[in-house]
Amino acid sequence: MNWFYFSSPSTFYRLAGWLAPWFFALAAILAVVGLYYGFVVAPTDAQQGEVYRVIFIHVPAAWMSMFLYFVMAAYSAASLTFNTRLGAMMARALAPTGAMFTFVALWTGAFWGRPTWGTYWAWDARMTSELVLLFLYFGFISLSNAFEDPRRGDRAAALLALIGLVNLPIIYFSVHWWNTLHQGSSIKLTGTSMHVAMLTGMLLMVFSFWMYSIATALARVRSIILERERRTRWVRAL
Amino acid sequence: MTAAALGSYPGGFAWAFSRDFRLAWRNPGETVLVIAFFVLVASLFPLGVGADARLLERIGPGVIWVCALLAAFLSLPTMFSSDYADGSLEQMALSAHPMVGWVSGKIAAHWIMTGLPLTVLSPLLALQYGLDAGTLLILAAALAIGTPVLSLLGAACSALTLGARGGGMLLALLALPLFVPVLIFGAGAAEAQASGLSASPQLSLLGAGLIVAAMALPAAVCVAIRIALD
Numbered sequence: 328m329n330w331f332y333f334s335s336p337s338t339f340y341r342l343a344g345w346l347a348p349w350f351f352a353l354a355a356i357l358a359v360v361g362l363y364y365g366f367v368v369a370p371t372d373a374q375q376g377e378v379y380r381v382i383f384i385h386v387p388a389a390w391m392s393m394f395l396y397f398v399m400a401a402y403s404a405a406s407l408t409f410n411t412r413l414g415a416m417m418a419r420a421l422a423p424t425g426a427m428f429t430f431v432a433l434w435t436g437a438f439w440g441r442p443t444w445g446t447y448w449a450w451d452a453r454m455t456s457e458l459v460l461l462f463l464y465f466g467f468i469s470l471s472n473a474f475e476d477p478r479r480g481d482r483a484a485a486l487l488a489l490i491g492l493v494n495l496p497i498i499y500f501s502v503h504w505w506n507t508l509h510q511g512s513s514i515k516l517t518g519t520s521m522h523v524a525m526l527t528g529m530l531l532m533v534f535s536f537w538m539y540s541i542a543t544a545l546a547r548v549r550s551i552i553l554e555r556e557r558r559t560r561w562v563r564a565l
Numbered sequence: 566m567t568a569a570a571l572g573s574y575p576g577g578f579a580w581a582f583s584r585d586f587r588l589a590w591r592n593p594g595e596t597v598l599v600i601a602f603f604v605l606v607a608s609l610f611p612l613g614v615g616a617d618a619r620l621l622e623r624i625g626p627g628v629i630w631v632c633a634l635l636a637a638f639l640s641l642p643t644m645f646s647s648d649y650a651d652g653s654l655e656q657m658a659l660s661a662h663p664m665v666g667w668v669s670g671k672i673a674a675h676w677i678m679t680g681l682p683l684t685v686l687s688p689l690l691a692l693q694y695g696l697d698a699g700t701l702l703i704l705a706a707a708l709a710i711g712t713p714v715l716s717l718l719g720a721a722c723s724a725l726t727l728g729a730r731g732g733g734m735l736l737a738l739l740a741l742p743l744f745v746p747v748l749i750f751g752a753g754a755a756e757a758q759a760s761g762l763s764a765s766p767q768l769s770l771l772g773a774g775l776i777v778a779a780m781a782l783p784a785a786v787c788v789a790i791r792i793a794l795d
Contacts, residue, residue, distance in 0.1 A: 459742045470726070470729065473729035483729075486721075491742075491743070497746070
């Protein structure tokens with residue numbers, strides 16, 4: 328078996344086209360079940376009332392915003408060290424979805440903060456570092472498109488993604504390092520302080536967002552491949 | 566082959582440092598502009614928010630830090646671009662000295678020309694804002710540790726945007742978010758001192774950041790320059 332069979336854009340183009348609908352379908356099913364759990368099955372929170380239900384969007388979006396940056400940086404590192412074309416294309420394909428989830432996390436957080444904390448925004452460590460993450464995504468997207476030669480943009484943006492990686496531990500540990508307004512995590516490896524239906528709904532939404540990210544990245548990487556390889560014979564033959 | 570022809574890290578550092586320093590010394594316009602910008606913007610704030618002494622004392626450290634950060638940012642676009650445009654960057658890359666050496670030399674020269682004057686001038690501005698002597702010293706100390714980090718981070722961003730479209734704005738989008746931690750701890754140090762706490766945690770964190778940045782970023786700048794020269 329050839330492990331590098333799918334590292335060629337032409338073969339990966341077909342694989343991505345075949346996989347993307349499956350991931351979209353999976354994301355939709357998980358989202359329907361997750362939202363049913365979140366809005367119907369899960370009980371009302373004793374302290375926060377109905378407002379807490381925003382966590383079914385907020386927490387998965389925040390997790391994905393960090394996770395996607397990590398995956399993007401990993402693809403960037405692979406593309407820089409092994410000089411692969413597809414890795415850089417995947418990093419490019421992931422960036423808009425990551426930026427979208429970062430924005431969703433900030434936006435839903437603001438709507439949750441207004442009734443609960445009494446303010447849309449506080450300059451607390453976690454929010455500020457998440458905002459910096461949003462700008463890192465924007466910087467990555469702008470830098471990758473700022474050059475005539477797309478390969479040059481790939482490499483420069485890949486290096487930027489690796490430099491920006493220092494922000495991830497800051498976001499993740501911000502609630503431990505600083506005594507901030509944003510609460511700590513309710514889910515730990517040793518157990519959780521959440522009702523089981525809440526946890527189920529939230530995890531279902533996490534997987535739904537994850538599958539959605541894969542699906543959009545695959546769909547987007549297909550367009551990038553077509554754009555880059557438009558002069559090759561196999562694209563003309565399509 | 567003699568040792569000099571082989572090139573070395575200190576050799577490259579000293580050569581690039583003295584070259585950039587001499588260039589700036591004979592053509593001091595840019596350094597003067599950076600300092601003028603710093604003083605000018607810092608003087609705009611009291612006019613904008615009102616000259617209430619208590620308010621100015623409160624916002625002083627933060628405003629001075631933001632002004633220093635913007636002034637340091639202003640000088641970034643030219644850090645490598647003129648050498649890139651006339652081809653001397655390529656010649657330096659071909660020299661016998663290891664790239665990390667002369668890149669560090671250039672960054673050090675950049676700091677001497679921007680970060681150091683800003684640090685030296687900051688007590689003067691702090692007096693205008695009515696900060697007391699202790700806060701003033703901590704502010705200068707935080708700037709002395711923090712501005713080299715800005716030069717290092719800025720060098721990486723400046724090298725990444727060599728030959729890019731929309732240079733200045735793109736550089737702002739890349740560099741300013743990365744400057745945020747330096748700003749938080751730098752302004753936090755003076756703020757802690759002003760409110761009667763110890764500033765040593767913030768200064769220690771800034772120092773740790775400087776060590777990490779000085780070790781990792783020159784290598785990243787080298788990668789960025791190689792990408793640009795490809």
